[in-house]
Amino acid sequence: MEKRLRLAPSPTGLFHIGTARTALFNWLYAKKTNGKFLIRIEDTDFLRSKSEYTKNILEGLKWLGLEWDEEPVQQSNRISIHKNYIKKLLESGVAYRCFTSEEEIIELREEQKEKGLPPKHDNRHRNLSKKEIEAFISQGRTSVIRFKIDEKIEIIWEDKIRGEMKWQGKDLGGDLVLSRRACGYEIGDPLYNLAVVVDDNFMNITHVVRGEDHISNTAKQILIYRALDFKLPIFSHTPLILNNEGKKLSKRDCVTSIDEFRDMGYLPDALANYMSFLGWSPKNPENEILSLIDISKIFDLSDINKSGAKFNWEKLNWINAQYIKKMESSKLCEIIKKYWDKMGWESPSSDWDLKLTTLLKDSMVLLKDAIDQSKPFFTLPQIQKEGQEFLKNQECKESLKYILEHLRQENIVKLDKDNGKAIINKISKEHSIKKGIVMKALRVAFFGCLSGPDLLQSWELFSENKSDLLRIERCFKLP
Numbered sequence: 001m002e003k004r005l006r007l008a009p010s011p012t013g014l015f016h017i018g019t020a021r022t023a024l025f026n027w028l029y030a031k032k033t034n035g036k037f038l039i040r041i042e043d044t045d046f047l048r049s050k051s052e053y054t055k056n057i058l059e060g061l062k063w064l065g066l067e068w069d070e071e072p073v074q075q076s077n078r079i080s081i082h083k084n085y086i087k088k089l090l091e092s093g094v095a096y097r098c099f100t101s102e103e104e105i106i107e108l109r110e111e112q113k114e115k116g117l118p119p120k121h122d123n124r125h126r127n128l129s130k131k132e133i134e135a136f137i138s139q140g141r142t143s144v145i146r147f148k149i150d151e152k153i154e155i156i157w158e159d160k161i162r163g164e165m166k167w168q169g170k171d172l173g174g175d176l177v178l179s180r181r182a183c184g185y186e187i188g189d190p191l192y193n194l195a196v197v198v199d200d201n202f203m204n205i206t207h208v209v210r211g212e213d214h215i216s217n218t219a220k221q222i223l224i225y226r227a228l229d230f231k232l233p234i235f236s237h238t239p240l241i242l243n244n245e246g247k248k249l250s251k252r253d254c255v256t257s258i259d260e261f262r263d264m265g266y267l268p269d270a271l272a273n274y275m276s277f278l279g280w281s282p283k284n285p286e287n288e289i290l291s292l293i294d295i296s297k298i299f300d301l302s303d304i305n306k307s308g309a310k311f312n313w314e315k316l317n318w319i320n321a322q323y324i325k326k327m328e329s330s331k332l333c334e335i336i337k338k339y340w341d342k343m344g345w346e347s348p349s350s351d352w353d354l355k356l357t358t359l360l361k362d363s364m365v366l367l368k369d370a371i372d373q374s375k376p377f378f379t380l381p382q383i384q385k386e387g388q389e390f391l392k393n394q395e396c397k398e399s400l401k402y403i404l405e406h407l408r409q410e411n412i413v414k415l416d417k418d419n420g421k422a423i424i425n426k427i428s429k430e431h432s433i434k435k436g437i438v439m440k441a442l443r444v445a446f447f448g449c450l451s452g453p454d455l456l457q458s459w460e461l462f463s464e465n466k467s468d469l470l471r472i473e474r475c476f477k478l479p
């Protein structure tokens with residue numbers, strides 16, 4: 001049977017890294033099994049749902065390469081269908097009208113709090129007679145529809161990630177509310193647990209893969225599946241993504257939306273590659289730099305870890321750097337040139353553009369590094385703090401002094417790979433200064449800092465009008 005998986009995001013915020021990773025696990029399993037990856041936009045929270053968030057989520061999925069196989073289903077279009085199923089549950093007697101007012105619910109909560117009990121509805125209207133219902137309605141009371149939950153029932157399912165899961169009916173908070181409040185005999189707008197079951201059944205979903213925060217919902221939903229005589233899907237609950245302190249990654253951790261990752265200069269393939277290993281690892285880990293299609297071949301839901309996955313920026317950065325390195329230079333050049341355009345930097349020729357791109361490829365971690373790392377090739381960069389500190393070192397400053405003297409003596413105005421290398425060797429040898437120090441001193445003079453692309457290869461690309469001597473001379477004018 002065809003495997004059908006789905007992502008069911010609520011468009012109440014920007015596309016979040018946690019949702020993206022859930023999408024990825026669903027997509028990988030669908031691809032692995034030649035199945036289908038589908039989207040359902042759960043937009044029934046009318047106050048918080050926004051069409052711009054739907055757009056953001058769909059664009060983010062596309063950017064990551066997680067294309068879906070059928071037209072996305074919009075949950076809000078199916079409200080009347082959800083209501084029909086609620087009606088069915090009412091008619092069969094497994095659901096009922098509950099008239100408990102908001103004030104009464106608060107009262108009940110307070111009582112329970114005082115006794116140190118968890119919040120739980122007392123199912124007070126489970127067995128109302130027709131007359132009692134009529135009386136409540138004529139008093140103008142509104143009602144929700146509640147689904148009966150047997151206190152004694154034990155709900156058991158085999159989770160693909162967690163193995164056998166057990167949940168007790170008595171721990172589900174009392175009879176489950178299926179719809180919002182409505183007047184008279186109306187049925188209010190359906191709520192998540194009912195809508196999700198009806199829609200997953202409608203979309204013929206065979207595997208539900210979602211975050212572990214939905215485990216208790218799964219227990220409730222299984223009861224609705226049974227009551228409606230729907231075929232149960234296979235459930236998998238993925239671990240949370242954690243921050244450095246081991247807490248759930250949240251907005252407080254600065255970067256959480258996929259847009260932010262894109263704007264910081266992460267490549268979609270690199271981010272998707274990294275996210276695949278966030279809570280999952282293959283049985284035989286060999287290479288971690290893999291395309292999504294290659295990952296899908298070795299991916300299995302049962303290899304996803306049960307415990308939380310720590311977000312590791314260093315690893316993500318390392319993977320991004322690998323992707324930049326292996327990117328075709330002409331493609332990378334197009335991206336980098338957009339950054340130059342934004343900065344108003346004009347390059348001498350397309351040949352030069354490509355050469356500089358090829359050079360930067362090995363030292364870039366993020367795409368936006370292209371700005372800082374190409375700046376010294378367009379302007380005279382300021383000597384940054386770390387560079388200034390380094391130049392305070394006696395040997396460092398001396399090596400620049402000797403280099404300057406030599407350049408003046410020999411009338412050299414432009415350094416290149418060959419004369420540069422010869423000068424570094426000569427100064428190091430004659431004055432017993434380690435080559436590394438001489439190189440670093442020159443790096444500070446040319447780049448203003450201690451990082452950046454290969455120095456020897458860089459020289460031929462520095463523009464003629466910014467004299468190489470000037471770059472060195474200014475190091476002596478520092479405070």
Ligand code: GLU
Pocket residue numbers: 007008009010042196209210214
């Ligand atoms: N709309 C729910 C959410 O975003 C979907 C959960 C599910 O996959 O069932 O958390």
